[in-house]
Amino acid sequence: MRACHPAATSLLLVSLLGAVACKKSEASTPLADVTASEHGFTPASLKLAGGGAGSHGTVTFVRTTDKTCATEVVFPDLNLEKKLPLNEVVSVELPTDAPKTLTFQCGMAMYKGAVVVTAK
Numbered sequence: 001m002r003a004c005h006p007a008a009t010s011l012l013l014v015s016l017l018g019a020v021a022c023k024k025s026e027a028s029t030p031l032a033d034v035t036a037s038e039h040g041f042t043p044a045s046l047k048l049a050g051g052g053a054g055s056h057g058t059v060t061f062v063r064t065t066d067k068t069c070a071t072e073v074v075f076p077d078l079n080l081e082k083k084l085p086l087n088e089v090v091s092v093e094l095p096t097d098a099p100k101t102l103t104f105q106c107g108m109a110m111y112k113g114a115v116v117v118t119a120k
Helices: 006-027
Strands: 034-037 040-042 045-048 056-063 072-075 080-083 090-095 100-105 112-117
Touching (some): 080 090, 090 112
Parallel strands (some): 034 056, 045 112
Antiparallel strands (some): 056 090, 072 100
């Protein structure tokens, strides 16, 4: 049996660890403001800074499981619906022209949340 040179062994180990780290990061959940999981929306409430007339802000959503009815997000007061494909970040543009609370829910209204638009 042939022994490996210590430097070659170290290089092999670093390569293997790097490959494992890359695979793990590729499989990680994308970052978003709100996560839709089997437990509903998290966080259930968040703040968005208000702006002037005609201003808008963006809130991002990501669905992390198929074991949820939150396959879409609905803002009833705005008549706005967005599909939430699995593990894809979805941006929702919301009006921030005045302080208000914009409620959101899943398509079946089982899971609910709110975006609180604060004063300028």
